Structures are given as structure tokens and as C-alpha cells.
Amino acid sequence: MITSLKQRRARDNILSRLRAAPQSAQEAVPDVAAYYREAPVVTAGSKVERFIEQATYWHAQVVEAGVDAWPEAVLKVAQDKQLRRILLGRDSPIGDALGRVLPPDWTTWYQGDWPLCKPHLFDEVDAGITSTVAGIARTGTLVLWPGAAEPRTLSLVPPVHIAVLFASSLHETWLDAATVGNWSARMPTNVVLVTGPSKTADIQRLLVYGAHGPCELVIVLVHDEPAGRGTT
Amino acid sequence: MSAHTHTPEDFKPRSREALADPRLRANFRATMDFLVERRAAQFADPAEYARLRDLGEAIRRHALANLPELLEQLERKLAQRGVQVHYAETIEEAQEIFAEIAGCHGARIMVKGKSMVSEEIGLNQAMEECGVECIETDMGEYILQLDGDRPSHIIMPAIHKSKEDIADIFARHIPGAGHTEDVNELIGIARKALRRKFGQAQIGVSGVNFLVAETGTLVLVENEGNGRMCTSVPDVHIAITGIEKVVEKLEHVPPLISLLTRSATGQAITTYVNLITGPRRPGELDGPREMHLVLLDNGRTQAYRDERFRSTLQCIRCGACMNHCPVYTRVGGLTYGTTYPGPIGAIISPHLQGLGATRDLPTASSLCGACGEVCPVGIPIPELLMRLREAARHPVDESGHPPLRGQGAAASQLERLAWKGWRILYSNSRLYRIFAWLATRLRWLTPARQPGWTQGRTPLRPAPHSLRDLLAARRREQAALQAAAPSARRSGAGTG
Ligand code: SF4
Numbered sequence: 001m002i003t004s005l006k007q008r009r010a011r012d013n014i015l016s017r018l019r020a021a022p023q024s025a026q027e028a029v030p031d032v033a034a035y036y037r038e039a040p041v042v043t044a045g046s047k048v049e050r051f052i053e054q055a056t057y058w059h060a061q062v063v064e065a066g067v068d069a070w071p072e073a074v075l076k077v078a079q080d081k082q083l084r085r086i087l088l089g090r091d092s093p094i095g096d097a098l099g100r101v102l103p104p105d106w107t108t109w110y111q112g113d114w115p116l117c118k119p120h121l122f123d124e125v126d127a128g129i130t131s132t133v134a135g136i137a138r139t140g141t142l143v144l145w146p147g148a149a150e151p152r153t154l155s156l157v158p159p160v161h162i163a164v165l166f167a168s169s170l171h172e173t174w175l176d177a178a179t180v181g182n183w184s185a186r187m188p189t190n191v192v193l194v195t196g197p198s199k200t201a202d203i204q205r206l207l208v209y210g211a212h213g214p215c216e217l218v219i220v221l222v223h224d225e226p227a228g229r230g231t232t
Numbered sequence: 233m234s235a236h237t238h239t240p241e242d243f244k245p246r247s248r249e250a251l252a253d254p255r256l257r258a259n260f261r262a263t264m265d266f267l268v269e270r271r272a273a274q275f276a277d278p279a280e281y282a283r284l285r286d287l288g289e290a291i292r293r294h295a296l297a298n299l300p301e302l303l304e305q306l307e308r309k310l311a312q313r314g315v316q317v318h319y320a321e322t323i324e325e326a327q328e329i330f331a332e333i334a335g336c337h338g339a340r341i342m343v344k345g346k347s348m349v350s351e352e353i354g355l356n357q358a359m360e361e362c363g364v365e366c367i368e369t370d371m372g373e374y375i376l377q378l379d380g381d382r383p384s385h386i387i388m389p390a391i392h393k394s395k396e397d398i399a400d401i402f403a404r405h406i407p408g409a410g411h412t413e414d415v416n417e418l419i420g421i422a423r424k425a426l427r428r429k430f431g432q433a434q435i436g437v438s439g440v441n442f443l444v445a446e447t448g449t450l451v452l453v454e455n456e457g458n459g460r461m462c463t464s465v466p467d468v469h470i471a472i473t474g475i476e477k478v479v480e481k482l483e484h485v486p487p488l489i490s491l492l493t494r495s496a497t498g499q500a501i502t503t504y505v506n507l508i509t510g511p512r513r514p515g516e517l518d519g520p521r522e523m524h525l526v527l528l529d530n531g532r533t534q535a536y537r538d539e540r541f542r543s544t545l546q547c548i549r550c551g552a553c554m555n556h557c558p559v560y561t562r563v564g565g566l567t568y569g570t571t572y573p574g575p576i577g578a579i580i581s582p583h584l585q586g587l588g589a590t591r592d593l594p595t596a597s598s599l600c601g602a603c604g605e606v607c608p609v610g611i612p613i614p615e616l617l618m619r620l621r622e623a624a625r626h627p628v629d630e631s632g633h634p635p636l637r638g639q640g641a642a643a644s645q646l647e648r649l650a651w652k653g654w655r656i657l658y659s660n661s662r663l664y665r666i667f668a669w670l671a672t673r674l675r676w677l678t679p680a681r682q683p684g685w686t687q688g689r690t691p692l693r694p695a696p697h698s699l700r701d702l703l704a705a706r707r708r709e710q711a712a713l714q715a716a717a718p719s720a721r722r723s724g725a726g727t728g
Contacts, residue, residue, distance in 0.1 A: 006325065006328075007318050007319055007320075007325075007329070010319040010320055010321045010325055010529075011319040013321055014319050014321060014475060014527075014529050014533060015300050015303065015304070017529075017533040017536070017537060018299050018300040018303075018475075018533060018536060018537075019300050020537070021533075021536050021537040021538075021539075021542075022537075022539055023297075024293070024296070024297045024539060024542065026297070027290070027293045027294040027296075027297040028290055028294070029294060030287060030290040030291040030294050030484060031287075031290075032287065032291075032483045032484060032486070032487060033483075035283060035284065035287045035487060038283070039280065039283070039284075058503075110517065111517070119431065122427050122428075122430070122431055138500075139500050139501045141501060146519075147513075147516060148513075148515035148516050148517070151516065151517040151518040151519075152460070152464040152518050152519050153464055153465065153518050156457060156460050156461065156464060157461075173486065174486050174505075175483060175486045178482060178483065178486075179483070183447075183482060184446055184447050184481065184482040184483070187447045187448075187449055187482075187507070187509040188509065189313075189508070189509055189510050189511070189512060189513055189516065189519055190464075190506070190507065190508055190509070190519060191506075191507040191509075192460070192504060192505070192506050192507070193501070193504065193505035193506075193507075194503065194504060195501050195502070195503055195504075196503055197503070198455065198456055198457035198503055198504070199455050199456070199503055200371045200372075200419060200455060200456045201388075201455075201497075202370070202371040202372035202375070202388065202389070202390055202456075203371070203372075203375075203390070203393075203395050203398055203415050203418060203419070204394060204395050204415070205263060205266060205388070205391075206395075206415045208415055208416055208419040210419070210420075210423065211371060211419060211423065211455065211456035211457055211458070212369065212423060212426065212427075212430075212456045212457035212458040212460075212461055213456070213457025213460065213461075213503070213504070214457075
């Protein structure tokens, strides 16, 4: 109680000090859209090609797949990498399709009080699979909206993160993705932009992948764009 | 352990020590050169850089111009999202808030992502005193914490340590860790040790890069993933930052992040950009159940209240100014004895800690202007340094601004007298003439050692003849020449 009174006073003091300060001359409202409109546009290649180039540059592995065959592409990744304990969200938009293809004894559904078992999550999972809400061509970035269907830790804790990205959801910049997706009106509890696997250069500037998050990021890029590969 | 006792008062003796340490200098030189190059590669097109910087500056200035309103808007939004907002005027108040939350939850372990503001309030120490272990999880910070050392750079905290140092630290402090100098293995050891802690901790602590008022969003950028761990795994998340970090709109964030990551490490984007808008909602299986945001003043309102210093608060903590600073590169970050070293430290620390303790920091600059040139949000750092120097020298501000904390701390009676004498001498021609006559005759009396000046320069000594004497002599000479050869007059005048 005492603390909250104290905090109330702190708040009032801080705000009144700010208010008492001389007003700056009215600052121009920043025009973000104008900057991006006039910014030099990279036009080499299609959005898909640029996304692949950038994502690969950031050390993600990109696997391309047709619109009907992507669950099999995910399976192949699991087989190649010998991932036997795979975690995924039951209500995820890709959950059903993957559930049909992945062997049941390889899959664990992230549900119920499973997250209470932190040791399981931290020590016994080989990979987590998530959907994505968008991709960003300029930086090879994935946009994730973790939530009830796909918990935050699903893309973070397992050593391998497999993300399914539909080419039709690619945008040039993340400002585009946020504007088109009207994020500011409907922010979920968590949005994460992911560019490559986790990394650190804290020891002598030497780059090491797999700092605290995934050591590997595999992007299964689904070609669902209307005119096939090559549209921008 | 001596690192803990560093204070800004010792800046001068500490910098002398640092200059005499060739290994430290080589480490810093190499790292700064590396960061400078990486940044330059990102901003290869100066016109594009200028436009982005102008935009970034406009966003920050706009936010500061509306700061009280934006804070209130942010508070409303966060309250709607179920985030508890706490204001702290001082370091002690911020510590109390943490202690109280930890007490409520009976927390024994806190995991912490990289946060300079938590460093500013000495969180680890304060928590230890209430029996809570506060564990750094950023790889660099973790290494330093194990060794009882402090960060020397705001982006690369452990650059003063070599991998051999780190191998020793791990072997000594992490149970079961063998001795290895392989960097991959070292990171693997730390990863494993810290994963256990993420699972055990009741509270996760993080800093914030930007706060978005319109949505009530906390934006965090990082490469390692420990920030995401701290904000996703424990049941309680406490974020702490300065009151100046707020921007108005979500669309203001992408350009600022682009400036931040490109200036800081030369990356177009970090591995993670984490946008957090509230604790977990019903149905969600993870994420904190409870979220707090601590907004710290600690002297920021002093910088805000005076328009000449307000731009200090535009800072997005990229570290570019220190990477490019010839002084910082030579003396290293620990020498400053403040949370924020380098040029940004020299302009912000006087507001946080008062000019009394920090009076030497604004003088730690050659005023070469590099910091101001690379600052991605256009803070005129050299100008601010000059103003702080002046404030440190003059107890009373002639322009009528309210004095800064510790204003006049570096004022010297002797210096004031010297200037007074100077003024009298230079505004009275008779006195000046007598002085010049004496100075040129008695120049042999000037001491060879002049404190402050002769440390790095040859002694000052009056010229053998004053300008007035020289001119008079020349006039006499010319007159003699003219008398001897009047026809040479025209051409002779031209060569004078
Ligand atoms: S003052 Fe400018 S250059 Fe220095 S850390 Fe802040 S934003 Fe970066």
C-alpha cells in the first residue's frame, strides 16, 4: 500500500516535471510512408527469390515445396535430420495437414498442461514446427504470431525450428506486412520477427549459432502464389 | 573485482592505467574497427543514410515533444492489456518495486535479459540483498557476472575478455564444465547451464528498446533468444526502461530498428524482433501470467526540462558514438565508471549522477565530431559536450536556465581570477602595453613545466617580440628603404 502511494506520487512528480518543461517548437509529424516510398527499391529478382537469398544469407535453410506436397517436404526434413520428437500445435493452421503425414510416434502435441513440464520442453524435444503469418523479402524474415494455437516457446526452445511459409504471404518490408495486416489495430500478445537461427558473437566476435534459441532454422517455402514461382 | 569500485570520479587516473595496458587497447581497437567497418558497409549510400537518419530523428523528436501525453496513452493501453505500470523517480524506488514484486511471488531466482537500465539501478546487487539470485542470461553479461566484472560496451559487454579468459571463468564457476577454448563448446556450456535457470526462475526481467504508445507494445531486439526466454518462460515478466523510450506509433518502429541494428552491429536486422503486448490471455499455454513495466526517471527529467539538453533523450542506445570515439577506443568502457560509457555516457551521465561526480567525462573528447556524425538520430553530441563543460565550470548560468545537478562542480577560483585578470589586461591598452613589454623581456622566467599543458605539449612561452614591436620595426625598415630608393615604392608595397 505504501509503495503504491509512493508510486502514485512518483508518477505525478515525473509527469508534472515533464509538463512544466518549456514546449519544444511543434515538431513535424514523421512521415514514415514517404521515406519508404522514396527509398531505393531493390528490384533484382522476384520477392520469392530475394526472400530465399536473404534467408539463406542469415543461415536459414530454405526448402521449396509445391502447394500440395509441403507436408511431405516437412516429413523429409524430419527424416533427413533424424528428428524423432517433434512438437507442434494442435490448433495450428498447419496442424491437421502435418498430423496426417508425420508418424504419430514422432509427434507431440503442444497442449493442455504440457508446458508445465518444463524439463520435457527443454530437454526432450528435437524440433518445433510453426506456421507463419508473413515473410519479409528484404531481410529474409519470418513473422510469427505465437498464441493459443502455437505457444511462444514452440519456436524458441527446441534446437531445430521448422517454419512453414506460404509464398503468397511475402511482403517487401515489415512496414508493409504490418500495414496490410493492420497490426496496430489487432496486436496479439506476441509478434516475433525471426531472421535466421539464434546466434551470438559475444566471445571475441566469433559467430556461433544456437545461443539460447534454435541452432537451426528450416523454412519450408510453399509455392502457392497464383502464377507459380517468379511473381512479385 | 576491482571493477565494482570504478566511479566516474576516477576517470583520469583510470584512463592513464588503461592507456598503459597494450592488450586492452589492442582488444578495443580491433573490436571498434570491426564494428566501424560493419556499420559503414550498411550505410554505403550516404544519401539514403541521411534520409533515414532524418526520419529517425523526426520520430524521436516528435515523441519527446509529446512525451507526457504519450506516457499517459501508453499507460492506458498497457492497463487495458493487463500490464501493471510503475514509475520510479530514483534508483532506490526502482529497486523497491522489484523487491516487492519478488516478495509477492516468493521468488528465489530471476533470469534477466540484457538491460542497461537494470544495470543503472544495480538490480543484481539489490536483489542479492533480498535473497534473490538475479542471473544474467546474455552470453556476454553471463560471463561477466560469473567473473564479478562489469560490461565495457553497451552492445558487446565482454569484449575485454579473450576466449582463454572465458575458458578459465567457466571451468572455475560452472559445475561440470571442463576446460575448453573452443568457442562453440563454450557457448554450448553456457547454453546448457542457463536453460536450467530459465526453467527454474519465477521471474524474467528484460529491458525495452522501444515502447509503442498507440498499441501498448514493448519492442525488444536481440540475436541470442535469451530475451525471448526471459519474457516467455517465467510466470512473471518485469520490464524496465527509461521514461524516454516511448514512440507514438507502431509504424515508427521499423525505421528506428533499421537505424539501431545497422548502427550497432552492422546487421540489417537482428535474429529476433520481439513485440510484446501484454501477458498471456485465456487459452494461451505459455507467456507470463503477470507483467510489469517499470519506468525510470533517475535524472532524465532534468535533461528534458532544459531544451538545450533535451536531445540527449533521443538516444536509441546503438553504441555507434562510442565505436567511433578516439577516446573511448583508447581508454575502454570500464574507465568511465558509469553505466553508459563513451560519448553517450558523457552526455547522459551528468543528468543521472550529477556533474559533481561526472565533471571530467564531458572533457573526455577531442571534439573531433565523429560521434555526432554517426549518431543515427542526429544528436549533436559535441555541442552537448561543450554545454556540459560550461555548466561544470560555471555555478550560475547566465542564460537564466535552472542549474543542473552539480552545476559548477569543476569551477576553479584560480581559473576565474585568471580570466578576470585577462579581461582587465585586454581591455586597457596602457596596461596591456606594459604587460607585453614585461612579458617579452621576462620570457626566460616562464616555467618549463606547466601543469595540464606540458603533459602532452611543449611549454608555452611569450615570443621575444610583441606584434606591436614587430610592426613598428617593419615600418621603420620600410621608411628607411623608401628614403633610399623612392622609385621602388610601388612594387615594394605589393609584396608586403
Ligand atoms: S548517442 Fe546516438 S550514436 Fe550514441 S548510442 Fe545514442 S543513438 Fe547511438
